[in-house]
Amino acid sequence: MSSPLAAASEKLSAPAPHEHAHISSPYTDFFTNLVHPVAQPLAATFERFHNFKEYYGLVQPGTVEGLTRDVNNTLMSNYFFEGARADLSKVVSPNPAFQITHSFQLGQKSNYTLGTVFANANTFLHGQWDPSTGGVNMRANQTWSASDITKIQGQLSSTPGQTMFQIEHDHIGPHYSLNLKSINPSPLDGTGLHFVSLIHSVSPRLALGFESIIQRTTPNDFIPATSYLLKYTSSPDAATKAESLLPPAPGTAAVPTAPFTPSWAATAQLQPSGNIQATYFHKLSDKVDVALDLQTMIQPASFMGPAKRDALASLGAKYEFRMATFRGQIDSAGKVGMLLEQRFTPAFAFLVGGEIDHAKNTSRFGVGVMIESSTMTPEEMVAAGMIPPQ
Known part of the structure; x- marks a missing residue:
């Protein structure tokens, strides 16, 4: 070529x-x-x-944003909630997908939100409205080709300083991923928070990258900061190597190139402050995942307080059963927790979770339900793959 x-x-x-x-x-x-x-x-x-x-057999390493996605999906702390929660969803259309969700939460902070989702092969739109605060959140993803996708996020809030607009673009090459992102950018004077990140495979198992942040609160300010990234994975098999070299099939929907999915992956990120975040993810089987996250917290002595040297390690596991998902987690701070999502039918799920902090002698618990309804007939739901055939 x-x-x-x-x-x-x-x-x-x-x-x-x-x-x-x-x-x-x-x-x-x-x-x-x-x-x-x-x-x-x-x-x-x-x-x-x-x-x-x-x-040399280089593969697609994935994006910087997805560097720790498998770890975050395994750890319970990213899904845990306190109090009572109920999500009521109604599927209006399967293709293009259109869904309306009512979310209720009772606890230290009680609120109600209304959300909508629209999606087809190349476009994803999501909106959420909180009547109690008047806040509005929106997200839009547009896939232009197999290697380019643009994402927009926005938030409107009556609280000063909470309104936000973010635009980013992902370019996914055969052996690298490039991301450009700006938060509250001003095209007139160039102010805002700007990100540039790149990760590139240097061997079939090793990928290196960086993420640079440029902060410009005024036209005269220019505050750069760079993080360095590393990703080390299991070896890809021959089928994965061959598939990574094939062009998209003609007539298929334009989606970004799928990255290589390893059986285990280790990542490390050196932040500008000197802190280090290291993660390890291992897929033990089709049903069991384990993840480890280590974060150091190093703070030199300053007018804000004395020097601080600390670290936090979290170990979690996720078990996928036929109609349930169980997550368990323990960390070095003395916290132990679990979260169970039991799906009794394809349209009804029950959630229960708890966390005990042995160091502080405190505990938190949460229960919730998720109910989905649809305007489609059972035959249409079976054809759409939403329920198994009888």
Whole structure:
């Protein structure tokens, strides 16, 4: 496969059409002779580098945002809630997907939210409204091609400083992922919080990357900070390597290139403050996942307080049963917790969870229900895959 630079060089080297030879040929030849000595070595170098990566078996490493996604999906602390909760959802249409959700929560903070979801092959829209505060949240994802997706998030709030707008773009290459993101950007003076992140495979098992943050509260401010990333995984099998080299099938929906899914993965992130976050995820079987998260908290002495050196390690496991999901977690601070999601029918689920803090001698508990209803007939639900056939 020829590279873009090689194609451009060949195009420049092509002779001009005969009918315009007496006008454009001298100028074309001059420009070609001028550019060719520079374009040809660059094109050849790019081609050799691309072929080397393909021969070495590099895979798609995933995005920086998804670096710890498997760990977060396993740990209970990301799903735990306190008090009572009820989610009532109604599926209006399966394709394109349109769903309305009413969420109720009782506890230290009681509230009600109304949410809607619309999705098709390339577009995802989500909105949420909180009548008690008047706050509105929205999220939109648009997939342009197999390697490009744009995401927009917004939040409107009556509380000062809580209104937010965020726009980002993901470009997913065969062996790398690039993300550009801005929070509350101002196109007039360039203020805002800007992120640039890149992760690239350097071997079939190792990927390295960085995430740079540029903070500009005023046009004269320029405060950069860079984190360094590492991801080390199990070896991909031959089928995964072959699949990563295949182009998208013609006629299929345009979705970003799927990253390699390892049986285990270890990640590390060195933050600008000197803190380190390290994670480990292992898929023991199709039904059992385990995850470990370690975070250091190093704070030098300052006017805000004395020096602090601390660390927190969390170990969790997730068990997938036929109609239930169980998560358990323990950490070095003395907390032990569990969360059970029991689905009695495809449309009804019961949740119960608890957490005990032995160091502080406190506890928290939560119960909830999730109910889904649909305007479709049972035959339509079976055809859509929402319920198993009888």
